[in-house]
Amino acid sequence: MIIGELKPLNEIAAKVQGYKRILVAGCGGCVTVCQTGGAAQAETLARLLALTLDEPKTTVEWISPTRQCEWEFIEPLREQVQNFDVVLSIACGVGVQAVAELLAGFPVLPGLNTTFMGMPVQPGQFEERCQACGDCILDLTAGICPVARCSKSLLNGPCGGSQNGKCEISPDTPCAWQLIYERLELMGKLENLEKLVLPRDWSRSRDGGPRRMVREDLSLDDEE
Amino acid sequence: MLQEGHFAVTAEIGPPRSCNTEFVRRKGSLVQGYADAFNVTDNQTAIARMSSIAAAAILQQEGLEPVVQMTCRDRNRIGLQSDILGAAALGLTNILCLTGDHQSFGNHPEAKNVFDLDSIQLIHTARMMRDEGRFICGDEIKVRPQLFIGCVANPFADPFPFRVVRLKKKIEAGAQFVQTQCVLEMDRFRRFMEMVCAEGLHEKTAILAGVMPIKSARMARYMQKNVAGMMVSDQLCERLEKAEDVPKEAINIVVEQINQIREIPGVRGIHIMAVAWEEMVPEIVRRAGLYPRP
């Protein structure tokens, strides 16, 4: 899922400065699951903003659609924003853009920093797992992604900075290649690491430009 | 040259796709004396070539005045700042800052791209390194690079009204000279220059209009339809299509364009982009009455 973190509250407060009627919009999708952008957080943020702004001249309310990244779920916002000057969205960047597109011209502010695609490793702790590089090699790396989890996205094994299972950037960061090595060893497939991996094709990653995915059967053009 | 108020001429030299130094020298000698400075392109259209700094250093040995082009596609801020220091250390003080074509146009479309900085940030960085003696991070540079910083402008891209704003931002960031995308649609360029002059930008920087001789009618049509950020007038295409001696007509067109451009207020020179046709530069310069160079 997509992980996001609430922006520093002073930044949020500065962004909404000057708006009198604020609608905080949570999202019932990924950011609810990671407990940073759900209904409860929307309520918390609305309450916090209400404390700093000059009530009763200001109103802060909150909503939380099922998912902010789908037109059908956010359509009611068209009506709901009639009584507001600004939407403060705490969905991921996808949700913010969808709402901004739906309400084209209406100010929509981001309250969340979208950080990564990952999973909860234990309650309240999330880790990055995938970078959407567009060309999965997890079969070669024992199910551990070096593109997302190696600080340098290396493809030919751990670099010289790997020590005691940790990455050179921080003792809190496990070396992804150490993990890969251990799991390949477990699988008796260490020979995977002996092959020279040549420069890879990044064109299917973000480097190739913004991406789109088309399911032919679901997106028939009218002309067909 | 620009400071003295002459109408400046610059041309372009593309480094080879090898380490053939003779090639660089030969190309240099072909155009030497016909322009005041020579842009050395940086992996133009994302095709891997000899580095612009190395090729420029060779041309400098030959007595030419090079302008080192630097794009943001292949280097992050560490590499760019390092190369600015390196170029300046070699005496290559003219740099032209560009964002750079996307690698999907070149011969390594599978490459990762960088774009850590954009062209405006790169201009700003270069100026800060020179004037304030600081890296982006704030660390001090004891011996500062002496730089003459240039940028490009494209009057033919959209949205049109923003083009002047973008140029203004580049000038504010520190661009001392500007080379425009090649002018193949004179009306649009005139309107652009009017807006530039209205903003007074022509007084803050030296604007050199790009010109390009087009070898064939087919190429003209291709550029008209397929190249992003280019505008080619129908009139131009038709002239080439009707011409009996196409190369000669192409040169005629460029010379006419140069003469028209010289009439446009605010333009301080021309930049000749004779891509893969460098040998025509002397003739163009001569026929435009810009030879010998002061």
Place this chain on the structure above:
Amino acid sequence: MGIYNDYQVNPAVLVWGNHTRARRLAQAISQQQPVIWAAPEKPDYPITEFPGRTIWGRDLAYLRGQVGRFTIGLGPTPMEELEVGQIILVPFPARPILDYPDETSTTGKNLVFILSELGRGTYAEALSQLSALAVTNRVTVITDDVQVNFFEGEALYTEARLRGVVFIRTDHPPVVTLKNSTPPVYEVQVFDPALGQEVLLTGDAVISPIPSSEAGGLPDCLNLSTTTDELLTHYPGLTHREGILVFPDREGVMTQKEEQLVIRAMASQVARLATGRIRTELYYQVEAERCALCLTCYRLCPHQAIEMVKDDTCKNLYREACHIDPLACRGCGLCYAECPARAITPLDQTERTSPGSVILACKNAVGAVAAQWPGPEKIRLFPCAGAIGLNDMLEAVKTGSDVYVIACFQAQCQHQHQNQRAAARCRLLNRWLARMGLPEKIKFIKLSAADRVETLAARMRDKK
């Protein structure tokens, strides 16, 4: 204010462990409801007339479901599944336990004690017990060493000798066999170095303490709290999970009388559920259509009372939602405070919401002080400090006054250290308030039900 409900519960109880007290417990429960008695190892003492099912040689591999409908996986492969309503774990006692007959009802018997490799305390307890039994019974002691180096040890030994107790000191382990007779008779064969020959003793009972090294832990798959001191002192052996009990093991030696008391208490505890008619109290409800299936409550519930239930009538995207099991829930309200989708709401909000309250208190921590508090600050009671959510705190902040969050001391929290969680929330909210340029109004206070009004007043003053 709970109400009685009829629940579908499985009356069967699994008793897990092969210690003799496990047998006695299983035996006692078998008189009222079905019992399965199982352990990883078969008991090394004779089992006679056990009415329930016994399973030996299997491990507890997994546990699914909730109190009243547990499914237990027995490993290793091939897995066997057991359906039971409740589970009682009988670990080996952390200290040696003697299996003493009751001295008041046992008379005229031949009793053989085997005291080997015992610590001082156990030996002292044994000497005292066997000396008492020797008044009306014939007692023989086989021991590796006669120990008297404890309080009144010499006197106890002398007294036992005077009462006719025979001590056989030997390093050779005795061989015990059970004769197939009614009533059962044990034959104990042992080498007596004093006589220089094997002797054969007969006894109506053989009593042998268990060396403390055999004390065991709890199976991992049950996810029980690892702080065993906390776990095992609860009476009668309740854990933080409903339906899973652990035979309590208090300090010192547990005599048979005490053990019987515990067994009776545990038997009545499991009998309560078996009726199916149970008084439960639900504080919180799930609005399934809001549930985002984020698993937050499922992972955090200190009593593992939350299940994910597939239900086609569920009006959310997933046709599945979290469900609070009324039998397993102890109403701490942590799920309510943490649910990011606001899908869990208090059932009786009006009763417990008190507008304008600035003291947000765990009802266990604040105890009687809640009723005696003179004000002017109003108190809002929560079932646990874990239920005091950020939004509840912010509601209180709106009053403009300082907000006091009152939690139990660490060991006193009934819901696995929710006081720590409450403290962390207070820190977070204060940080956020500071970020927004507001004063840090949330004051965290620890209180015990034994504290008085003055204590709370003093602690509030300290936080000003």
